[in-house]
Each structure stands twice: as C-alpha cells, then as structure tokens.
Amino acid sequence: MSxxxxxxxxxxxxxxxxxxxxxxxxxxxxxxxxxGGGSKRRLPHFDDLLFLGASISRxxxxxxxxxxxxxxxxxxxxxxxxxxxxxxxxxxxxxxGSLSGPAKEAxxxxxxxxxxxxxxxxxGMTEEERGHSKTLVYxxxxxxxxxxxxxxxxxDAIEIVVGQGAKPGGGGMLLGQKxxxxxxxxxNLPKGIDQRSACRHPDWTGPDDxxxxxxxxxxxxxxxxxxxxxxxxARPYYDTALAVKAGADVVVLDGMQGGTAATQDVFIExxxxxxxxxxxxxxxxxxxxxxxxxxxxxxxxxxxxxxxxAKAMALGADAVSIGTAALVALGDNxxxxxxxxxxxxxxxxxxxxxxxxxxxxxxxxxxxxxxxxFDPILGGRRLSNYLKVMTLEAQTIARACGKNHLHNLEPExxxxxxxxxxxxxxxxxxxTDWYPGRNGF
Amino acid sequence: xxxxxLEARGLRELNSTLHALKGQTNMSAWEVIxxxxxxxxxxxxxxxxxxxxxxxxxxxxxxxxxxxxVQIKGSAGPGVAENMMSGTVIVEGDASQYxxxxxxxxxxxxxxxxxxxxxxSMKGINIVVHGNIGHMSAFMAQSGTLVVLGDAGEALGxxxxxxxxxxxxxxxxxxxxxxxxxxxxxxxxLLADLLKQAGVDGKAxxxxxxxxxxxxxxxxxxxxxxxxx
Numbered sequence: 036m037s038x039x040x041x042x043x044x045x046x047x048x049x050x051x052x053x054x055x056x057x058x059x060x061x062x063x064x065x066x067x068x069x070x071g072g073g074s075k076r077r078l079p080h081f082d083d084l085l086f087l088g089a090s091i092s093r094x095x096x097x098x099x100x101x102x103x104x105x106x107x108x109x110x111x112x113x114x115x116x117x118x119x120x121x122x123x124x125x126x127x128x129x130x131x132g133s134l135s136g137p138a139k140e141a142x143x144x145x146x147x148x149x150x151x152x153x154x155x156x157x158x159g160m161t162e163e164e165r166g167h168s169k170t171l172v173y174x175x176x177x178x179x180x181x182x183x184x185x186x187x188x189x190x191d192a193i194e195i196v197v198g199q200g201a202k203p204g205g206g207g208m209l210l211g212q213k214x215x216x217x218x219x220x221x222x223n224l225p226k227g228i229d230q231r232s233a234c235r236h237p238d239w240t241g242p243d244d245x246x247x248x249x250x251x252x253x254x255x256x257x258x259x260x261x262x263x264x265x266x267x268x269a270r271p272y273y274d275t276a277l278a279v280k281a282g283a284d285v286v287v288l289d290g291m292q293g294g295t296a297a298t299q300d301v302f303i304e305x306x307x308x309x310x311x312x313x314x315x316x317x318x319x320x321x322x323x324x325x326x327x328x329x330x331x332x333x334x335x336x337x338x339x340x341x342x343x344x345a346k347a348m349a350l351g352a353d354a355v356s357i358g359t360a361a362l363v364a365l366g367d368n369x370x371x372x373x374x375x376x377x378x379x380x381x382x383x384x385x386x387x388x389x390x391x392x393x394x395x396x397x398x399x400x401x402x403x404x405x406x407x408x409f410d411p412i413l414g415g416r417r418l419s420n421y422l423k424v425m426t427l428e429a430q431t432i433a434r435a436c437g438k439n440h441l442h443n444l445e446p447e448x449x450x451x452x453x454x455x456x457x458x459x460x461x462x463x464x465x466x467t468d469w470y471p472g473r474n475g476f
Numbered sequence: 477x478x479x480x481x482l483e484a485r486g487l488r489e490l491n492s493t494l495h496a497l498k499g500q501t502n503m504s505a506w507e508v509i510x511x512x513x514x515x516x517x518x519x520x521x522x523x524x525x526x527x528x529x530x531x532x533x534x535x536x537x538x539x540x541x542x543x544x545x546v547q548i549k550g551s552a553g554p555g556v557a558e559n560m561m562s563g564t565v566i567v568e569g570d571a572s573q574y575x576x577x578x579x580x581x582x583x584x585x586x587x588x589x590x591x592x593x594x595x596x597s598m599k600g601i602n603i604v605v606h607g608n609i610g611h612m613s614a615f616m617a618q619s620g621t622l623v624v625l626g627d628a629g630e631a632l633g634x635x636x637x638x639x640x641x642x643x644x645x646x647x648x649x650x651x652x653x654x655x656x657x658x659x660x661x662x663x664x665x666l667l668a669d670l671l672k673q674a675g676v677d678g679k680a681x682x683x684x685x686x687x688x689x690x691x692x693x694x695x696x697x698x699x700x701x702x703x704x705x
Contacts, residue, residue, distance in 0.1 A: 065700075066697065178597070179559060179578040179597060179599070182559055182578065182580075183540070183559070183561060183580065184520050184522065184540040184542065184559075184561065187540075222618075223580070223599040223600060223618045223619050224618055224637055224638075225637070225638060225695075227696075228637075228695040228696060229695060229696050229697055231616065231635070233597070233616060237574060237577045237578055237593070237596040237597045237615075237616075238536075238554065238555040238558045238573075238574040238577040238578070238593075238596070239535075239554070239555070239574075244535070244554075247515045247516070247534070247535045247536065248535075248536070250515055250516050251515065251516040251519050251535065251536040251539050251555075254487065254488070254491045254516040254519045254520060255491075255516075255519050255520030255539065255540055256520070257491070257492055257495060258488070
C-alpha cells in the first residue's frame with residue numbers, strides 16, 4: 036500500500052448516476068421510458084428575459100386606476116363567429132382519457148369563471164367539458180377518436196392538431212390501464228388495450244391538402260367556427276407560414292416545454308425547440324406575410340405566471356395557453372400527497388407517470404376511487420383564482436411599461452440576461468445594444 | 477328533382493342549401509351538375525335526402541355524411557365519405573386515397589377501384605369495393621367491415637384493431653398484426669348482406685372471399701414485438 040493519497044471518487048459527467056440508472060432500467064425492462072409532461076431540461080426560457088419598465092423616456096400607467104385591457108379576439112380572419120375572451124390565457128388541449136371527467140369539468144368551470152376557453156383533446160368531447168365550458172375549442176386530431184359533425188357544430192372553435200411541442204412529429208399512446216369502459220366506447224376500441232394515436236392525419240398530408248381539409252371543415256360548419264392550426268415547435272417560421280397559407284384563423288405554437296399525457300422521454304427531451312426560440316420565428320412569418328394580428332398567434336409551452344404571459348405577448352403572441360400549470364393549479368403534484376407519491380416511487384413535484392392512471396390527486400386517472408377524491412368545484416375555483424392572478428401580474432407589468440392593453444407590449448420592452456436568450460428572443464443583451472445574430476454578429 | 481348548377485352558384489350555396497334541409501322536406505332528391513372536381517361537395521349533410529353528383533368530385537365529397545344518400549356519377553377524389561356517420565355513398569367510378577377514412581357508420585360503395593389507404597382508421601363504417609384496393613388499406617382500422625371483390629395491395633390491415641376485412645382476390649401482403657382468419661357462418665351471413673346492399677347482384681358469392689383480422693399481438697406493448705412497430 037502506498038502512503039500517497041488516493042484520487043477521490045469522481046463521477047462521470049457523461050455517465051452520471053441518472054444516466055446509468057436509465058441504462059439499468061432499460062436493460063431490465065426492455066422498454067423505453069414513457070412519461071407525461073414536457074422537457075425537464077434547463078432550457079433558455081422566459082426567466083432569461085426582463086422587462087425594462089418605464090422611466091423618463093416612457094411613462095407608466097397608474098396601477099388600479101388607469102385601465103390595462105386584457106381581452107382578445109381569436110378567429111377574425113375568416114370565421115363568422117370569432118371568439119372573444121376576457122383574458123389572453125387559454126387552457127390547452129388535454130383529453131378525457133388522459134384526464135378524469137371531474138378534472139375536465141374543473142377546467143371548464145375555472146376557465147369559464149375567468150373568461151377564457153378550454154380545449155378538448157385526443158378522445159372526443161365530453162358532456163362535462165361542453166357543459167361547463169362557456170367557450171370550448173374542439174381538437175381535430177389524427178386519431179379522430181370520437182370525431183363527429185354534431186360536436187364540430189356545438190364547439191366554439193376547431194383546432195387542427197398537426198403537432199405538439201413535447202413530440203413534434205410524434206403520435207400518442209394511451210396505455211391500456213387507463214382505458215375504462217367509457218374511454219373505450221368514446222374511441223371505438225376494446226377496453227384495456229393500448230390506444231395508439233397516429234402521428235399524421237389519415238386523410239391528408241402537406242399544406243396543400245390541409246388547405247382543402249380546412250375548406251371541408253368550414254363547409255361542414257357553415258364557416259361559423261374559427262379554425263386554429265396547432266404546431267409543435269420544430270420549424271416555426273415555415274410551419275406558421277404554411278398554416279397561414281392553408282387558411283388558418285389562428286396558429287397555436289407549442290414549444291418543447293409543453294406537456295403531453297404520455298410519450299417517450301427521449302422524444303420529450305431531444306426533439307423540438309424551446310418556446311423562447313419559437314416565438315420570434317413565428318411572429319416574423321406572420322409579419323412577412325402581413326398577417327400579424329390578423330391571424331392570431333397563441334403560444335404554449337412553459338407558461339407559469341403573469342410575467343411569462345407578458346413576455347410571450349411582448350414577443351408578439353396574441354394569447355398564451357397553459358396545460359401543465361393548469362393541472363398544478365388543480366392539485367397535481369401537491370406535496371399533501373407526498374406519502375402516496377413515495378409509494379409510487381416518486382416525490383411530489385416529480386410525479387410524471389400520468390399514463391399509469393394511479394394519480395393520487397385524482398386528475399390523471401380513470402380510477403373512480405382516485406378521481407372521486409377530486410372536487411371539480413373546488414378545482415375550478417382554484418384554476419379561476421390562478422388565471423386571475425396571472426392576468427393581474429401581466430397587467431402590472433404592462434402598466435409599468437406604459438401599456439393600456441397587454442397587446443401593446445412589444446419587444447422593445449425587453450432585454451435578455453443571457454446571450455442564448457438574446458439570440459433566440461431577438462432582444463438586446465441587458466445593458467447593451469447587442470442583438471446576437473443580427474447583422475451577422 | 478332539384479337541380480343545382482355548382483359552376484354557376486358555387487360550393488358555399490350548395491352546402492348551405494343542403495344543410496338547411498330537414499327531415500320533413502319534400503325536396504329530398506337533388507342533382508348537382510358541373511361538379512368539375514370541386515372539393516367538399518355535399519359535406520356535412522344531415523338529412524335523409526338523395527344527392528346525385530353528375531360528374532367527378534375532388535377531395536372529401538360527402539365528408540362526415542349523416543343520413544343522406546350521395547351518389548357520384550364519376551370518380552371521387554381523396555377522402556370520399558371521410559368520417560361518415562350514417563347514410564350511403566356510392567361512387568360509380570374509382571376512388572382516390574383514403575376512401576371512407578375514419579368512417580363511423582353507413583355504407584360506402586365504390587364500383588371501380590380504390591387507391592391506397594382505403595378505410596384507414598375506420599371506426600364502424602362498411603365499405604364495399606367492386607374492384608381492387610391499394611396499399612396500406614385498413615391501416616389501424618378499428619371497427620366496421622371492408623369488402624373487396626378484387627385484389628388488395630401491400631400491407632393490408634397494418635396495425636389492425638377489430639375491423640373485419642374480406643378480400644376475394646389476391647392480397648399482395650399483410651401488414652403487421654393482420655392475419656388470415658377462419659370464415660364462420662356469421663361472416664358468410666354478414667358478407668351476403670353487405671354484397672346485397674352494395675348491389676353486387678350475384679357477381680360474387682360470400683364463399684369466394686377470405687377473411688382477415690387482427691392477431692391482437694400488438695394490443696399491448698411488448699418489447700419482443702419491437703420489429704413489428
């Protein structure tokens with residue numbers, strides 16, 4: 036034995052404990068990791084932007100005295116009946132099947148109380164959400180589960196889903212353990228089997244076909260309904276331009292922090308772009324086509340508070356959409372269930388095996404014992420409170436920037452804390468007039 | 477018989493006129509002239525009316541049809557009778573891709589051939605094709621019946637769920653999890669009924685068909701089936 040000290044144990048950055056644990060899990064199980072939610076990486080995000088506020092060159096509005104409006108019109112391009120929302124924060128598409136009936140009801144209650152819309156999801160429209168949602172967006176997905184012309188006519192807008200931020204280019208899978216009798220009936224499939232959702236629409240491919248599909252949907256609904264096109268954050272400039280060309284009234288752009296009910300972790304973490312990088316590209320496409328504010332842009336993927344809302348809108352969005360945050364507001368991942376999360380092998384705040392249907396909070400489950408724990412009236416109230424807080428926060432910032440409407444926020448109100456965020460958001464690095472990437476520098 | 481000149485009056489007026497028809501109307505027979513391949517002709521109907529299109533149609537003719545009988549006196553473009561709920565759609569000529577896609581009910585009869593992806597993701601519709609069908613037909617077909625008097629292209633019934641497939645001619649290849657199955661008396665009875673509804677009139681007998689369905693091996697994920705995904 037040498038008397039020299041040993042080199043202390045050193046973990047590999049490349050082969051970290053987390054990485055090795057996943058290798059061992061894959062080797063033991065023979066299946067890739069499936070989970071819900073969006074990217075968990077540390078990505079450039081809205082936290083990397085700051086508002087400049089008003090001073091001498093711009094003057095602020097008086098909080099609580101001078102009005103800062105928050106309403107938004109959606110679908111003004113072609114629809115006979117565009118939507119008017121009191122607040123620019125909508126609830127993203129989440130299916131009955133992935134969520135329980137009471138959870139869908141709570142989303143409808145909360146959104147309606149706050150003056151905004153909810154969205155169906157991959158699995159059809161339920162009476163709970165139609166009945167409790169003053170404004171309901173009906174998703175038109177590749178699976179077409181539950182699709183029918185009566186629901187198309189009783190919705191308030193149609194959202195053609197081309198992709199989502201968690202998995203641009205991917206389909207879906209609702210595992211057999213969540214396929215109750217009711218879910219199975221709505222989807223025309225046997226109970227208990229895995230339900231695959233295709234990644235492409237069955238009866239069209241490409242933007243030229245999509246234009247004809249939009250025509251068909253408009254004809255079926257007598258041109259009344261706004262038609263949204265939802266895209267995952269992959270090539271936002273071209274996808275936005277093509278959606279506009281195809282006739283969309285609204286483009287919904289979902290960055291990679293946007294959640295999913297269930298897909299492969301490798302997909303969530305390695306495909307797509309951060310929301311922050313997507314927005315300016317989509318806005319530029321709209322501006323280049325002369326359609327900014329004429330075709331509305333809804334941004335989703337990692338929206339958590341009023342500052343995020345204000346930043347997305349300052350970058351050019353007309354509205355935002357929340358999914359994960361809405362579930363948290365309802366009670367998902369609440370520390371009060373810590374003991375039960377630990378029994379499932381996880382902890383509050385990290386629970387993402389929504390596809391297994393064992394959610395202690397009763398939100399992402401079809402088990403009556405679990406979902407009966409969840410009070411949809413209380414859940415709706417919590418969501419409404421949260422939406423109103425976000426709106427007040429966004430108004431607070433907008434007034435500080437001298438804006439009498441959230442839509443008057445602009446990129447000039449922002450600066451970036453990091454080079455990456457400055458380059459992605461196309462705003463100057465704080466304290467400089469440097470826009471990384473502009474003019475080749 | 478009401479005659480509607482599509483070229484002169486336009487698609488919007490046609491569909492809004494047909495949508496306004498209620499079950500009690502006596503204007504229950506319509507012919508559409510000069511379709512000239514227009515898209516979304518007679519889409520979204522919901523009344524027991526008869527619409528005859530005098531010529532060929534573009535995409536999505538009779539899309540999401542309920543109750544109505546739509547007859548196309550020509551060929552149909554992609555997605556004819558897509559997501560049909562009920563009623564009958566008859567194509568006298570050939571049909572392009574995705575015929576009857578995601579259909580949930582009713583009967584689609586194609587008297588010529590159908591291109592690829594016929595009956596893709598079908599959910600209860602019955603489809604009878606007098607001629608041949610193209611590749612990837614009945615992909616992820618969930619329920620309903622597809623009857624083909626001629627041949628089927630590659631990968632028939634790939635990732636099939638509970639839809640029933642009957643082919644009288646050759647099948648170039650079966651898709652993942654699609655297998656040949658025993659023809660039992662109830663299947664012969666079902667076939668006889670559908671052939672009669674589709675106006676086959678003795679051109680084919682149920683006994684001449686082979687039944688295909690799901691092996692149900694891909695219903696729940698198993699890593700040992702990874703090469704089939």
